[in-house]
Amino acid sequence: MNTENSTAKRVTVLGAGAWGTTLADMLARNGVPTTLWVRETDLAERMRAELVNDVFLPGVALSPALNVESDPATALRGADVYLLVVPSQFTRSTLAAFHDLFPQHPVIVCASKGIELDSLAPMSRVVAETLEDKAPRYASLSGPSFAAEVCRDMPTSVALGCADLDLARELRELFSTPFFRVYSTPDFRGVELGGAVKNVIALAAGMSDGLGFGHDARAALITRGLAEMSRLGAAMGAQERTFMGLSGMGDLVLTCTGDLSRNRQVGLKIGQGRKLDEIIGEMKAVAEGVKTAASLHALAKKLGVELPITEQVHRILYEDVEPRAAVTELMSRALKDE
Structure with missing residues (x-):
């Protein structure tokens, strides 16, 4: 949990969607000096005046201690940790735009979940390439966590991946709260x-449920989805x-079964x-899985890794294949050992 020593760390959160706002509010409530960068100037003004993000997290009162800024230079100045929560496809452009505002050796904690479409790079590589001359120190924060539950202090556990073990311990303390x-x-x-x-597997699980295929099919998708995740x-x-x-398994189960999951929906x-x-067109937030x-x-083809569920989701989304036909093809694949 945070201590008086850990609260000396200043955090800037980049991205004011539901998850970014929730994490920023959580940190501020836990005594961490926190600034949330909000891209939309009008939304930032309303958040400062009303202490609520009425676009992405309506109905949730934000901590008065949370500093909200729309000016990037002001938001990034003086931070010890930068928490990156912009949609993954905009991570590179955001970092490039703010490049000169980062200090040397910035601590970047990425809570965005995706693979960059153009380069097929994970977020760690996007950060390393975009801030190469700054020599960033990188960590990834992920796990079974819905913003709508975390912001209401419902017990949540996540994982933080960081190759620097000392930094990992510092960040673990910084981000942990009683909940x-x-x-x-x-x-x-x-x-x-x-x-x-x-x-991506959550998209498949939602499609299966939408087709009325039941709990057996969903359980199979989750299990075989875990196999795809492990192979990649x-x-x-x-x-x-x-x-x-x-x-891995924790976030997979949550996202495939929880109705708060945008991808499942x-x-x-x-x-x-x-x-x-x-x-x-009806969504305000981003469903990263699309x-x-x-x-x-594309990454699976490049690496020669078999991802049959991902392949069928891709065909449904981008090749106009009917979901029922895609499931039939999955079920009729050659039989093999598990």
């Missing part, structure tokens, strides 16, 4: 890959045991016969 428990691991690659892949992780140098933990509506463009399905599909 938010952080476990650390040196396998940052496994943590970030689990957070990316689970969103092994090919990219992650540790297999990481995927048995909070950022998108899949559910597709399974019920609605079109992707129409669904996305873009990640495309990047994961």
